Amino acid sequence: MIVAGGTASSLLADFGAEVVKVERPGGGDPLRNWGPFANGVSLWWKVHSRNKKSVTLNLGNVEGQGILKDLAAKADVLIEGFRPGVMERWGLGPDELLTVNPGLVMLRYSGFGQTGPYRERPGFGTIAECMSGYVGMTGFQNTPPVLPPVPLADEVAGVFGAMAGMMALYHRDAGGGGKGQVVDVSLFEPLFRLCIPHITMFDLLGINRERVGNDFPDAAPRSLYRTGDDRWLGLSATSQSTFEGLARAMGMPELIDRPAFTDNASRIENREELNDELNAWLSGHTLDETLGQLIPAGGVVGPVYNAAQIVEDPHYQAREDIIEIDDPELGHTRMLGIVPKFSETPGAVEHAGPTVGQHNAAIYGSWLGLGEAELSNLAERGTI
Numbered sequence: 001m002i003v004a005g006g007t008a009s010s011l012l013a014d015f016g017a018e019v020v021k022v023e024r025p026g027g028g029d030p031l032r033n034w035g036p037f038a039n040g041v042s043l044w045w046k047v048h049s050r051n052k053k054s055v056t057l058n059l060g061n062v063e064g065q066g067i068l069k070d071l072a073a074k075a076d077v078l079i080e081g082f083r084p085g086v087m088e089r090w091g092l093g094p095d096e097l098l099t100v101n102p103g104l105v106m107l108r109y110s111g112f113g114q115t116g117p118y119r120e121r122p123g124f125g126t127i128a129e130c131m132s133g134y135v136g137m138t139g140f141q142n143t144p145p146v147l148p149p150v151p152l153a154d155e156v157a158g159v160f161g162a163m164a165g166m167m168a169l170y171h172r173d174a175g176g177g178g179k180g181q182v183v184d185v186s187l188f189e190p191l192f193r194l195c196i197p198h199i200t201m202f203d204l205l206g207i208n209r210e211r212v213g214n215d216f217p218d219a220a221p222r223s224l225y226r227t228g229d230d231r232w233l234g235l236s237a238t239s240q241s242t243f244e245g246l247a248r249a250m251g252m253p254e255l256i257d258r259p260a261f262t263d264n265a266s267r268i269e270n271r272e273e274l275n276d277e278l279n280a281w282l283s284g285h286t287l288d289e290t291l292g293q294l295i296p297a298g299g300v301v302g303p304v305y306n307a308a309q310i311v312e313d314p315h316y317q318a319r320e321d322i323i324e325i326d327d328p329e330l331g332h333t334r335m336l337g338i339v340p341k342f343s344e345t346p347g348a349v350e351h352a353g354p355t356v357g358q359h360n361a362a363i364y365g366s367w368l369g370l371g372e373a374e375l376s377n378l379a380e381r382g383t384i
Contacts, residue, residue, distance in 0.1 A: 001081030001109040002030050003125065003151045004187060006048050007158020008107065008165065009079055013051035014338050015347040020075075020363055021049060021354075022068065025056040025384060028356035041329045047336070049353030055364065056357035056384045063383045065090050070368050073100045077165050081109040084119045094182045104180040105168040107161050113186035125153035128187035133195050133209070140213040153187045160190040220267040221246075221274050224304065231287035232304040235278065240264065242300060249297030250281050327352040360384055 006021075006029075013019040023029045034044040058064040069092070072078050078097065080087055087093045087108075094106055108114060111123015129135050129152055130145075139146040164183045172180055201207040209217065216222040219238035226232055237243040240263065247255040255261050255277065260270040267274055282290060287303055294301050305313070311334065316322055323337040330352065338347040364370040364384070378384045 001111075001124075001154065001187070002034075003048070003154035004109045004157040004161065004185070005079040005081045005107070006031060007155050008161035009052065010048055010050065011158065011162040012077075012165070014349070015342070015345060019052045020071070020359070021052045021054050022057050022059075022071075023054055023356055025058055025357070025379075025382060028054070028056070032356070038330055038333075043330075046327065046330060046352040050335070050349050050351065052354065053359035053363055054354040054357055055360050058383050059090055059092070061383060063378070063381065065092055067364075067368070067378075067383070068092060069097065069100050071363075072097045072104060074367055075101065075104060076169060077105045077107055079107045079109070079161070079165075083122065084108075084110050084114045098180060098182075102180060103172055103178050105165055105172065106180070106182045107165050107168075107185065108182060109157065109161065109185050109187070111187050113189065114182075114184045123187055125151045125157075125187055128153035128157075129191060132188045132191040133198060134191050137209045137211055139211045141211055143211070145211065153191050156194065157185055157187050157190045160193075161185045215271060215275075218268070219264055220271045221278060223275060225275075225278055225282045227285060227287045227290055228283050229286040233282075233287060233290065234302050234304065236300045238264070242298070243267070245298045246294065246300075249294045249299050252277070252281065323349055325349060325352060329355070357384070 009017075009019045009021070021029065027033075029045070029049075031048060032042050032045045034042050036043055057067055059068060072092075088095075097104055097106060110119070111128060112118035112121055126147060129147060132153065134152075135145045135147060138148070161183070164185065168181050168183055172178055195209075198209050201209070214223040216236075216238065221243070222236040222238050224232050224234055235246075237246040243261075244256050247253055255274075259266065260273055261267050285293070291301060291303070293299075303309070310316055311322055319337075319341070321337045321339070322334050324332065324334050326332050333352075335349070335352070338349065360375060361372070364375055370378075375384065
């Protein structure tokens with residue numbers, strides 16, 4: 001798993017957790033090979049691994065496996081993303097690690113989970129997105145399904161994993177008698193969980209969700225619309241009061257009483273007719289005119305942004321969603337800020353992603369008491 005576990009640990013690191021990334025000696029983590037690159041360095045790595053410390057360790061030899069056990073003995077959470085059975089073959093499965101540290105939370109990522117007939121299949125996020133049901137309903141009726149342009153399954157699984165890890169720690173410390181546990185996170189199930197009512201809809205009503213483009217099958221209007229100056233915006237008026245407010249703000253109160261639009265069920269049935277009305281109005285107004293007229297009246301609308309527009313937006317700036325940092329490899333740059341916003345423990349970005357093994361001396365020294373000579377010998381043997 002290239003992104004999922006790293007997303008979980010990145011979220012924790014943003015809020016002060018000491019996160020030690022264990023990498024292969026030499027090349028390091030596979031994410032370092034993801035472009036784009038600046039000064040020869042992966043920007044994915046620099047953002048995704050911010051606030052983390054990097055050590056190198058060869059888990060394929062017995063000495064390296066022993067060192068990982070020593071590290072795990074002092075940790076609260078261990079996150080791994082190998083195919084099921086690999087950690088066990090190395091003698092690093094839950095039986096071994098929870099023996100050396102009964103309070104350890106072991107967060108295990110895999111494509112299909114640690115159990116079930118697909119457990120041994122290789123699985124990246126793309127396959128998880130397909131098999132979760134998400135991709136099957138993404139796109140338009142007359143087009144093929146559409147994959148997301150980001151590693152969505154990995155990132156959603158990362159958020160679930162960070163949440164689950166904290167739940168397990170809370171249980172350990174608040175009522176679990178100090179006992180850790182194993183958390184099994186597949187890539188497909190968190191995204192499947194976010195599809196919420198689809199299985200129940202199929203079971204009770206025989207509804208098999210299909211591709212519907214930018215519309216929302218269960219409420220209308222909700223879609224993307226083009227304005228008169230060739231910009232795009234999102235518009236959602238999926239409650240009755242919001243729709244009525246929108247119609248008045250557009251100067252079209254007659255839509256409220258038209259039988260085709262009188263309630264949500266009617267608007268769903270006559271979605272195309274309603275979208276035609278909205279498109280006709282929006283095509284006669286620029287984006288700025290539209291926002292200026294609808295937002296003060298309670299209209300739920302917003303522009304479709306790209307990165308250049310995001311960095312200029314005053315709301316992003318006011319909420320410190322884009323921060324500036326200095327990095328030895330990149331120089332001065334911007335990246336996304338801390339999300340969400342805590343009143344008492346707001347988190348911080350201390351540094352971008354480290355170089356391979358940058359913290360070997362610091363971590364192996366402070367955690368395990370290894371000195372310079374011992375680290376040199378371990379390096380010569382290819383262990384670190």
